[in-house]
Amino acid sequence: MSKLIFVNLPVTDLARSTAFYEAVSFTKNPKFSNEQASCMVWSDTIHFMLLRHDFWKTFTDKQIVDAPKGAQVLLCLTRDSRDEVDAMVAQAGAAGGALDPTPVQDMGFMYGRSFEDPDGHIFEISWMDPQMAAEGPPAEAMA
Structure with a gap:
């Protein structure tokens, strides 16, 4: 398997952010997207995970x-x-x-x-x- 990078970004409005990233040439991967997160693909090895704030907070106690x-x-x-x-x-x-x-x-x-x-x-x-x-x-x- 190739080495991959997943950049996780907290977002306030998942639908708005997903539409924005699609508008600047990213592709949404529905297999790794749901009501909490959108997986936005930049290349075969670079993905951006847009995470709603409440979901982001399940990964860390640090302030956004x-x-x-x-x-x-x-x-x-x-x-x-x-x-x-x-x-x-x-x-x-x-x-x-x-x-x-x-x-x-x-x-x-x-x-x-x-x-x-x-x-x-x-x-x-x-x-x-x-x-x-x-x-x-x-x-x-x-x-």
Whole structure:
């Protein structure tokens, strides 16, 4: 079996969040979804579990971070081109997400933008020149 990652996110409105993630190119896996959670598939190995707050609380006693006011994690997803980065961010905006809560990054060989989902979770969407991804960035970019 391949190594998988499941990112668990607490959400206030499961239906709204599910619709948002579908609007930005995720696919819902009904086999692992119910009235408490939606399994949203990004790739064969990356899944996001959207969990209603009451269900989330069955996994931990820690307080749920108020994502619009504080950040605990920035999630980065890659796309195959700059245009795909812009398109996904535009889809997020059309679905009710907040656009570019973090600065746009354009280093020539790497390009990134961001959005917040309806619960305030920040996603960075990025593209990197395939040659730079294989060889590493130019020395001046690391200075």
